[in-house]
Structure formats: C-alpha cells, structure tokens
Amino acid sequence: MWQGDRPEDISKAAKALRSGALVAFPTETVYGLGADGLNENACRSIFKAKGRPADNPLILHIADFKDLHRITKKLPAQAESLAEAFWPGPLTLIMQKAKDIPKSVTAGLDTVAVRMPDHPIALALILKSGRPLAAPSANISGRPSPTSADHVLRDFGDSLGGIVDGGPCEVGLESTILDLTTSPPTILRPGAISKEALEAVIGPVAESQDTTEAAPKAPGMKYRHYAPRAPLTLLREGRLIEEICQLWEEVTSPIGFLLSDDTIGQLPPPPIDVYLFNMGPKEHPKEASQRLFSGLRYFDDIEVSAIYAESWPEKDIGQALMNRLRKAAGGSRKEDAL
Ligand code: TXA
C-alpha cells in the first residue's frame, strides 16, 4: 500500500504504471483501477483483473485539458465550456476518439470517455506517469464500487501492482457520464453533476431513459451493478416506520437496514439479528451518497440475508443516489419499490 501524500510513493506508483502494471488510486468519486491508457496490454489486463466483460469500455483520466486533443478526433465546442465549468470534477465526457487509442479502452467503439478527476493524488499520479490513465472503478465486476483503499484491498488482495491510499472518497458515487456525440447531449449515468447544472452551461440535455436495455449507450449500465450479495429492497416513503417495525417482528435471520439518522431516531431499539447502517441526516443526501457503498459492503461482510433501504428525495445528488439504490435492487425506474 502506497501513501498518496508521499511524493516518493507517487513516483513508485507512476513507475509501476509506466511499466504496464495496474495501480489503484483515489479519485473524488470512487477508487479507480489504473493502467497506462496508451498501452493496449496494460488496459487489457484491467478486464482480466476485474472479471469485466470485454464490451464494457474504460474512462481515460487526464490532468490537463490539452491532453484532450491527443485523445479525441475533433473537440466539440461544448467540451470546452463543460471542462471550464466542471473540471477537475465528477463529469465524464463521451467524444469521438482519436485513431491511436487502444481498442480495449473503447471496447471497439469509435467514441472515448474522458474525465479530469478532482483529487490531488490522482492528478499528481497522472502527471507523474506522463500519460492518460485508463481506470474503471477498482472493484471486482458486480461488487459495489470502492470508496476507500481498504475496499480495494478486500477485493483484490495483493494481486495488483499497488494501491495508493488517499483516504475515503468525498463524493462516493461514480461520475456523471455525458455523451457529447448526440444532439442534444445525453446523460448516460447520473452523478454529482446534475442535469440542471449541465443545462446551465450548455442548454438542453437529454436523459437516457432506460439504462438496462439490451444495447444501451453506456455498455456498463446493462450489467448488474452496485450489487450487494443479499437482495436489496427499497422501502416506501409513506408508512416507513410501521413497515420497518413489521419487518423486525418477522425477522428470523440477520437483515440489514440503510436508514437516515432521522428515521433511526424514531425507531425503538432493534431486535437481535437486525443491523442498522446510518446514512446520515435526511436533508444531506450528499452524506448518504458518500456512505452508500460502505454500507453495502458492510452488509456483505456480516452476511445478512436481506437489505432494506430508505428512499431519498430525487433532487441534486439524490437522483444519482436513487439510481444506484435502484440498481442495487436489481431493477430500473419502472419497477415498483416496496
Ligand atoms: O467516477 C468515475 O467515473 C469512476 C472513477 C474511477 O473515475 N470510474 C468509473 O468507471 O466509474 P467504470 O468503468 O466503473 O464506469 C465507466 C462507465 C461504464 O458504464 C462504461 O460503459 C461507460 O463508462 N463508458 C466508457 N466509455 C464509453 C463510451 N465510449 N461510450 C459510452 N459509455 C462508455
């Protein structure tokens, strides 16, 4: 484990990346599993390490806007204003790719995903390695994304070239993905940068309606994501307390609850076999977003047989939070919440 605040450790990690090794590193969203984004073999080994389907492309991480010229075929005008407004930050842009981008980065598509992470350690590592870093979330495919170095370690053990520890991630949910090859641009994955924030900069933006269809635009969205081992059920807003108490009465094996501080405050002490994970105050969906993946992993560790999650208002990052909760529940917006 390398320490991200030690320059000599960043040098070692950059050297490993340049030699083709995989290095996990922190970003403001989640930890990434990095490889030299111009090295076909290194990028290919990401898929093997994660057990990632070959048709699911990677995001290139850059530290300098100028690097976009080398990565994209033609820079759309919107890219410049979006970068100005949101980079470094949790926004990934899909654009036409330049010719020499490795096939495994784009999974054979003619477009490429790029973002500039808002994290000093990630930026230092990209600069030091001198190339764009291809990095998906540093989890085994199908597991919840990692928001701490320990999460990465739990998934990969010592099988990687190294892990750079930068403490917990501030945002906790993956970046917003915006496809600039459509007109109007389309949000393929909601994240901390909301539709409204994007529209304030570039005008109308569409939302991909169903990210679980057979051939969605962001190939990754069709796979079961953010999945805890136990089935997850979203609780209905209306009779929340009654419903939870009812579930407690019927409990026969360990079950877990992802609840706001407010809800926990209204409940009696839980019976044995009921585990509560506090997502923070209801009026702070930002805090709940930071904690979500830790909560899912916590329930994996104690091997609960079922998870129940409170719903959050779908405003700002609450939209992305509910998107991840629905995906963890294995469904799309169309399915009924319980
Ligand atoms: O916040 C993030 O974006 C994190 C950190 C590490 O930067 N990365 C991340 O990567 O979430 P990953 O691989 O877990 O998700 C990347 C998503 C996938 O759903 C993939 O299908 C989509 O981006 N994607 C990548 N290239 C694409 C392209 N050319 N067209 C459409 N979707 C693309």
Ligand code: MG
């Ligand atoms: Mg991922």
